[in-house]
Amino acid sequence: MASAIYRPTMNFVPVRPERSYAVKALERYWQNRESLILRLPIPEVLYPDIEQLPPPVEFVELPNWATDIAVEGSLLVPKQAIAEGETPPWTRTDWLWVIFWYLNGLAEQSFERQHGPIHSYSFQLKGWDSRLWSRAWVNRIALFLRRWAAREQGVSEQALFGSLPKAEIILTHDVDAIAKTLAIRFKQTAFHSFNAVRSLLRGQIGSSLSKLANAAKFLFSQDNYWCFDRITALEKTHGFRSHFNIYGGPGGWQRTFQELLLDPAYSIATHPKLKQQLQKMSAEGWTIGLHQSFNAWADAEQMQGERQRLEKALGFPVTSCRQHWLRFSWEQTWQAQQKAGFALDSTLGFNDRPGFRTGVALQYHPWCFKSRREQNLQVLPMVLMDSHLYDYRNLSDSERNTQIAYWLDEIYAVHGTASVIWHQRVMSNDYGWATGYETLLSTIEAKS
Structure with missing residues (x-):
């Protein structure tokens, strides 16, 4: 768990550029009313300079009034974004830093500095939790903050922020x-052959033979x-x-x-x-x-x-x-x-x-x-x-x-x-x- 600076109001406290950026990036959800999001009692976690790899993550359970926004009641965040304390984890999570962390691939950037670019091949991120990529977590956080701000103001989301954006x-x-071309022939034939071998290793002989036939057909057709x-x-x-x-x-x-x-x-x-x-x-x-x-x-x-x-x-x-x-x-x-x-x-x-x-x-x-x-x-x-x-x-x-x-x-x-x-x-x-x-x-x- 991380230590944190609790800021119950943001009215008179300068906001770091990274936090303002996180709110501005999702402005489609609050339509130029970013100040209402910045005033939410979100703790500011003192994030470490060195990113732990693979990044440890944790599901944070949302309050009852927001469970429909979550996945099985929770949202996935980096563990380091959760401050120590006894209150429910959602009140101790630095949601703005989580947004910044996701949007800018901080864990991947750290990996690249150590090992070089992965050139968009996820298999190089060995041991990483694939649930990181399974949902649009940042959008769900935005929906959560939108609802939270409306509850703080005692009005409906629609009245406060207007309609949700169109997907x-x-x-x-x-x-x-x-x-x-020859390059296309070789590339796709290689994929067919690879899938044929994979099917064979799984004991799917008929499927393997079919894929080998597809490979030969593609190569010469x-x-x-x-x-x-x-x-x-x-x-x-x-x-x-x-x-x-x-x-x-x-x-x-x-x-x-x-x-x-x-x-x-x-x-x-x-x-x-x-x-x-x-x-x-x-x-x-x-x-x-x-x-x-x-x-x-x-x-x-x-x-x-x-x-x-x-x-x-x-x-x-x-x-x-x-x-x-x-x-x-x-x-x-x-x-x-x-x-x-x-x-x-x-x-x-x-x-x-x-x-x-x-x-x-x-x-x-x-x-x-x-x-x-x-x-x-x-x-x-x-x-x-x-x-x-x-x-x-x-x-x-x-x-x-x-x-x-x-x-x-x-x-x-x-x-x-x-x-x-x-x-x-x-x-x-x-x-x-x-x-x-x-x-x-x-x-x-x-x-x-």
């Missing part, structure tokens, strides 16, 4: 391929990966518009072996059909962003060059992005993106599992520790990706539908905002993942 799912498509029209027609049917992230690198064969293997093969500068397609989509309401090269995750100059190449080809500004393969460093990537002229990044998620990487479904500004203020860039968490359902887990159709419903339900339950990735090429017959996207769209439409 929003941002549909995105990373365009890694517009034709079937021909297919059309130009799926833009199929996606836009489907989204029009449901009344949606989405974001397409486009590679801005040079493409072609005159690149390193790593670039040939891991980066897209096409070049927007030399592909008039692609330029026309994207310009048409933009005119009809779809958003175009940049999908940086594999090695650009910390290189502002390379990012800027790729952004400018894309803008020159399309004839309009590009201000949003997502890093290819979700290559990401807490210390370097967002700083590089800001220098390169971006306003929004949607990289924040995991390659190998769905989840809320910073415990939140919210578009927000991350914190700059050097200047002690929020960064100019906004980030939009990515919660679910097609490969989570098809490559990294061996799921049946019904199990995939259950997973889709679970993650969407959480976003809607907390009135949050998050993005989903469905790669453009996987709508082809090669992959056969179009049904999953149709299920996703239908589920969102039913909840909207």
Whole structure:
């Protein structure tokens, strides 16, 4: 347990920038009435300089009047945010520091300083409690503080703060391929083979043989990966518009072996059909962003060059992005993106599992520790990706539908905002993942 400074009122006590930031980040829940949240009797925990890894966490039980906001009556917080004392733990929890801790991935940042970037692979965080990523804990804390403030004022939440914000799912498509390349053949064949071995180890011989057959078929078959029209027609049917992230690198064969293997093969500068397609989509309401090269995750100059190449080809500004393969460093990537002229990044998620990487479904500004203020860039968490359902887990159709419903339900339950990735090429017959996207769209439409 941590020691704390108890502050029964915040009226005459200066508020540290980190605490003001935590409240401002969630302003959609209190609509410019942040002062009411800051006046809540929340203790200020004296947080240690060194983050314990893996981070110890604990469920804090909420009072009876807020149990519906919680998960089985409780919210998950880092243990160090709970002050010592005899009163109920929820009164001793520094909720504002918990928000700050989650939003800025303090535990992950500490891990990165010791071991380097994990580049969005959760399996590298060995021994970490996966429940950290299972819910939008920060949004649930916001709902709790909103209700607590209303009780303190003796009025309803609606009267004090107005209606809750509308949940929003941002549909995105990373365009890694517009034709079937050797790199794509090898990558997806490897996934099929891996799943075949995993099924065999589980004694599922029939499933293993089926996956080996799929691997061989994928390796040698021909297919059309130009799926833009199929996606836009489907989204029009449901009344949606989405974001397409486009590679801005040079493409072609005159690149390193790593670039040939891991980066897209096409070049927007030399592909008039692609330029026309994207310009048409933009005119009809779809958003175009940049999908940086594999090695650009910390290189502002390379990012800027790729952004400018894309803008020159399309004839309009590009201000949003997502890093290819979700290559990401807490210390370097967002700083590089800001220098390169971006306003929004949607990289924040995991390659190998769905989840809320910073415990939140919210578009927000991350914190700059050097200047002690929020960064100019906004980030939009990515919660679910097609490969989570098809490559990294061996799921049946019904199990995939259950997973889709679970993650969407959480976003809607907390009135949050998050993005989903469905790669453009996987709508082809090669992959056969179009049904999953149709299920996703239908589920969102039913909840909207």
